[in-house]
Amino acid sequence: MITLKEIAERCGCSVATVSKSLNEMPDISALTAQRVRDAASEMGYQPNAAARTLKTNRSRTIGLMFFLDGRSVWSHEYFGMIAASIQSEMEESGYDLTPINCDGVGMRASQLNYCRYRGYDGLIVMSVGSTGESFMELIDSEIPLVTIDYEFHHRGAVISDNVQGMRDLLTYIHGRGHRRIAFIHGEDTSVTRNRLASYYTFCDEAGLCVPDAYVKPAIYRQTQRAQAATRELLALAQPPTCILYPDDYAAVGGLNEFRRQHITVPAQISIAGYDGIELARDLTPMLTTIQQDTTGIGRHAARMLLKAIEKPRNFIPRHMVLPGKLLEGGTVKDLTVPDAG
Amino acid sequence: MITLKEIAERCGCSVATVSKSLNEMPDISALTAQRVRDAASEMGYQPNAAARTLKTNRSRTIGLMFFLDGRSVWSHEYFGMIAASIQSEMEESGYDLTPINCDGVGMRASQLNYCRYRGYDGLIVMSVGSTGESFMELIDSEIPLVTIDYEFHHRGAVISDNVQGMRDLLTYIHGRGHRRIAFIHGEDTSVTRNRLASYYTFCDEAGLCVPDAYVKPAIYRQTQRAQAATRELLALAQPPTCILYPDDYAAVGGLNEFRRQHITVPAQISIAGYDGIELARDLTPMLTTIQQDTTGIGRHAARMLLKAIEKPRNFIPRHMVLPGKLLEGGTVKDLTVPDAG
DNA sequence: GAATTTTAGGAAAACGCTTGACATATGGTG
């Protein structure tokens, strides 16, 4: 490990001069600076991150905090794609990313203490379910932080527009003549509440009847519960003509039930997912869904956080809402045209 | 930020005493140690990771290196599950994990230099495709390192037994009467080569004919190429009765083609995937596949690396081979029983 | 050419922690 000291000896100057040269400080002559830089690169110098961190109080590391389910980042494509986007954005600015499972065993201390210990420069908080004490401690801390799909008035946030997304999806489905639309939703989170509210609002406005039995709870990224809910919906005296699923994964649960009952999609029933993950495009027919802008979410969250870190005094915590995009697959039948079959 | 110094002042002792007390060194009396610990926890002390790292030369951070495709860890469930397992194992030992995309923009310097700069205590290298110069520099470095699904004689490795896995899969399929088995394989990697070799070996031993046209290249985690390859196979004068896919994702590409041609699985054609990701179990019928032991792979890689880090002199680089498990779904028809209809 | 400003570079402290050498106190032994 080459140190500044060794470079200084080689160049016959002081450690301070070397440091300043490499950091392009103005009070070193161009000649000296170049000489030092040449020597450094020739010797294969790499600064010591720990020493720098200790001195500057900046670790150049970001914590990626997962609450609801630590595995989700590794297994749910929605979170995975956001994480990938954050990472690629962060690495351009020289930051490392460290995913933290906040329910993890290693998390004996409070999350806040752990973050302080590690000295993360900032945090991106995603996958928020409940808001325990330890969580709020983090949110109210002094650490720069951006939340995703969750809002706190004093914190920056990037959220996918679930209200509009749901509305777009329903508008599309309604436009194709559907009047009995059921909604199998995910577990209770901010996202779910937004989608539910948007669903009810739309149905009210459109004058659709929403029997309680049309709204069923299930779990994100899980096929079984969605399949069971689907079965219940199909057994109703007046079953829906279209079913919305919590996400694209869950829609597969529905597909399984339809196959079991020899019901064909979209001829006999229509469905839609949510997220627009690759799976949705790989199915045949392609799943109609709302594609969330994972790349944008990650990029904006990363940039927002960088601003909060680098210019904390100028930072105004905004809540950025990113639109999703209707992915028109082939799983919603058009009831307004005479059936050709 | 509470420091040792502040605790020392409060306790009326020296910084050294505080440090030793908290680190449970033997030369501090139980009484003093307790007093110090009480004060520390009361004051909410958290050690400073950077200072500790600087002094001890141990960062308690592990780099998770991805070569082939930096996104794969975030999008391919096989890698994701391994990563999740590594993380949960590492966090028990107090290590942070940092995924590094080795093709990334931030990776201007060599990977080795970056690792030295960050001071990772060890590396887990996965998703290895080609082996460029910069990669070998890393492999031959002094940094403790374990590879996954790739072997170097002087480095620890954990590999999924693709040879046996392939053999188990083929044995099962052959046992059900299939004699014309095609193999759509992934891009050229160590894993692919093992599977191919195992495939050819089995077919030779079993006396199966393997026309060149039965072996087709595709790409892991991609449906389109697999779908195209499937189409070609179906168009052969003598098409296979069973098709093996690079992985479970790719098998979906096959399913799409079958649906397009109104071919039913497994009645008219049999298929098998590889990996045993959740998707495989969510399909109907369940996909017959080899489930790789992602949890075991992650756990063993993590433990092996920890040994290499903590007892470098005792460390003998072993290559651990973990078996997969046949997941008997419903996509391989039994040709040995008379067809019921 | 003296006074002043500018420029280039150095000395040294500090960041918070660990650790081996050293000092002091305590108790046991002959």
Added chain:
DNA sequence: CACCATATGTCAAGCGTTTTCCTAAAATTC
């Protein structure tokens, strides 16, 4: 009681940087 071993705690160096303050030399001004 002198001597030594052990137990307990302190000193201080040092990890590799950054950065403030300072000095000496050079350039500029009058």
